[in-house]
Amino acid sequence: MRLLINLCKSDLDKLLSEPKQLAYAMVAEFVDRILYSEDIKDDWDIFLNDEQVRQKVLPEFKTMANRMKIQINWQSLVEQIMDINQLENIRFL
Numbered sequence: 001m002r003l004l005i006n007l008c009k010s011d012l013d014k015l016l017s018e019p020k021q022l023a024y025a026m027v028a029e030f031v032d033r034i035l036y037s038e039d040i041k042d043d044w045d046i047f048l049n050d051e052q053v054r055q056k057v058l059p060e061f062k063t064m065a066n067r068m069k070i071q072i073n074w075q076s077l078v079e080q081i082m083d084i085n086q087l088e089n090i091r092f093l
Contacts, residue, residue, distance in 0.1 A: 047053055
């Protein structure tokens with residue numbers, strides 16, 4: 001019985017790692033195709049110079065940049081508050 005349980009555990013452990021390996025392989029293949037294929041610079045230039053693509057992609061980049069600025073500002077404010085709180089604690093001691 002113990003041998004059967006160990007075999008099942010072994011098979012289940014393999015199943016847990018297979019999706020990770022599959023995901024890694026898919027990402028690796030995507031990166032290879034995007035970054036290392038021949039003439040990719042020309043393809044990216046054509047893609048990014050297409051007016052329809054720019055109208056769709058660039059506003060999303062602006063939105064992401066705005067969100068990043070808000071996040072950085074928020075983090076800065078949180079750090080300032082943490083610093084102030086530490087100073088307040090020191091004053092009471």
